[in-house]
Amino acid sequence: MESKNWIGGEWITPSGEVRPVQNPSDTAEEVGLIHLSDQSHVRTAAEAAKAAFPKWSALSGAARGECLYQMAAVLAQHSEELAQLASREMGKPISEMRGEVTRGVHLLRYYAAEGMRSDGSLIPSADRDVLQYSKRVPLGVVGIITPWNFPVAIPIWKIAPALICGNTVIWKPAENGSLTATRLAELFATTSLPPGVINLVIGKGREIGGTLLNEAAVQAISFTGSSATGRVVAETCARRNIKYQTEMGGKNAAVVLRDADLKRAVPAILSGAFRSAGQKCTATSRIIVERTIYLAFVEHLQQAAEAVKVAPALDEAAYLGPVASAEQYDKVGGYAAIARREADLVWEKPVPQELAGRGYYINPLIVTGVAAHHSLVQEEIFGPLAVVLQADDFAEAIQLCNQSVYGLSASLFTQDLSRAFQFLEKAEAGMVRVNQETAGVEYQAPFGGMKQSGSYAREQGQAALDFYSQLKTCAIKHSF
Numbered sequence: 001m002e003s004k005n006w007i008g009g010e011w012i013t014p015s016g017e018v019r020p021v022q023n024p025s026d027t028a029e030e031v032g033l034i035h036l037s038d039q040s041h042v043r044t045a046a047e048a049a050k051a052a053f054p055k056w057s058a059l060s061g062a063a064r065g066e067c068l069y070q071m072a073a074v075l076a077q078h079s080e081e082l083a084q085l086a087s088r089e090m091g092k093p094i095s096e097m098r099g100e101v102t103r104g105v106h107l108l109r110y111y112a113a114e115g116m117r118s119d120g121s122l123i124p125s126a127d128r129d130v131l132q133y134s135k136r137v138p139l140g141v142v143g144i145i146t147p148w149n150f151p152v153a154i155p156i157w158k159i160a161p162a163l164i165c166g167n168t169v170i171w172k173p174a175e176n177g178s179l180t181a182t183r184l185a186e187l188f189a190t191t192s193l194p195p196g197v198i199n200l201v202i203g204k205g206r207e208i209g210g211t212l213l214n215e216a217a218v219q220a221i222s223f224t225g226s227s228a229t230g231r232v233v234a235e236t237c238a239r240r241n242i243k244y245q246t247e248m249g250g251k252n253a254a255v256v257l258r259d260a261d262l263k264r265a266v267p268a269i270l271s272g273a274f275r276s277a278g279q280k281c282t283a284t285s286r287i288i289v290e291r292t293i294y295l296a297f298v299e300h301l302q303q304a305a306e307a308v309k310v311a312p313a314l315d316e317a318a319y320l321g322p323v324a325s326a327e328q329y330d331k332v333g334g335y336a337a338i339a340r341r342e343a344d345l346v347w348e349k350p351v352p353q354e355l356a357g358r359g360y361y362i363n364p365l366i367v368t369g370v371a372a373h374h375s376l377v378q379e380e381i382f383g384p385l386a387v388v389l390q391a392d393d394f395a396e397a398i399q400l401c402n403q404s405v406y407g408l409s410a411s412l413f414t415q416d417l418s419r420a421f422q423f424l425e426k427a428e429a430g431m432v433r434v435n436q437e438t439a440g441v442e443y444q445a446p447f448g449g450m451k452q453s454g455s456y457a458r459e460q461g462q463a464a465l466d467f468y469s470q471l472k473t474c475a476i477k478h479s480f
């Protein structure tokens, strides 16, 4: 498979740099080739998106919704093929990748239906001869910049609401998700989506993402990725006065109180920490345990952790696969080295010998014995490494939970309704959950983070419609 750009309904293979894609589960396998674009492709895509905008935005919501239903149908038909390609490209276990593609199908259907829903409100006027109302209107051309860790769901949860609101799109996926992006675009190209409504440009972050950000005639940028890049996106968009949303890093805490049902809490925490090899923005990376149950917690952890199987991504039984790339392997490996040097081991699962050295596998690891300000507790690791902190009581647990520059998601495990409610009120995170893992927020609910995890505009659910539209206030005097 080779990547290609989809611009104005045409397939274009850039003639510049070519890069092989290695399967992170087995680096000897070449999955395909990526053709990297140059800046001219972004400009052509911006022209195509601009040219497609008047007709697309003039269609009825129902007609746009029909295209989204077709996109959902073709994705559902090819879900297994796409899940396998993504697993081979970025190493997410196939069982999870199937779930991600299904989420993509559901998101497309959800936003397709929005084409037939109210898109404004009637507002009383002080003058009885005036009819006054607000309506959502599209922004225009929207730039969409996505990461590799959800190569299907994240692009769709941006593209689907953007399109139903009447915008056209330029999509720059992460380099590590470019083959999956190409195949997704190929599937969408078989629907009645008009040319230029979605434009795919494959390339490097700084160069292609940077051109999209700095130069392309876009009215908004929706970005998901690291906090470092997100800050650049926010600064640039603010300077250009274009709308932006930045969904960024996390350092999510799971708090375990003394009355928690450990049989159920521990598997949820392991899932939050190690599914997708810890490479979810909502992954559990801090585990805050009330001191009196620490030993019981570790005992349950050691039993439940038997289920955590490290295997190639296409292995049906893989609990976690490799991390996504050599870059991820080095970065997470660096934190694992710090953990071995400076922390105490709670639990570790060695990578099976036959896999070591074959791909980017990292031993899942839980450590303790470091202070709350330590880099392992404060920095986003984005790999299969979690840190346990002990808290004297509920108040200290909340204080530790909030002691982070990030605020994406947080969980509490307890049987105490009052504490559950206090946690939902006090935890400084965009998504707060009780007796559920930190990851796994449903698509019909708003998704996003507080503090350095986001920029106040939420994704998914109805909240996405607020980002991809602007309000026009209309008033007409009917007796004039």
Ligand code: NAD
Residues within 6 Å of the ligand: 145, 146, 147, 148, 149, 150, 172, 173, 174, 175, 203, 204, 205, 206, 207, 208, 209, 210, 213, 224, 225, 226, 227, 229, 230, 232, 247, 248, 249, 250, 280, 281, 380, 382, 408, 448, 449, 453
């Ligand atoms: P990244 O910031 O390196 O890249 C994200 C995207 O931005 C890629 O498409 C990349 O090519 C592009 N990019 C890089 N530099 C750019 C620049 N200067 N200008 C414009 N675009 C540029 O992030 P990543 O490594 O792909 O993803 C991992 C990060 O994403 C983690 O920090 C994770 O927490 C975060 N993430 C957040 C959410 C969320 O909803 N909050 C969801 C998933 C991932």
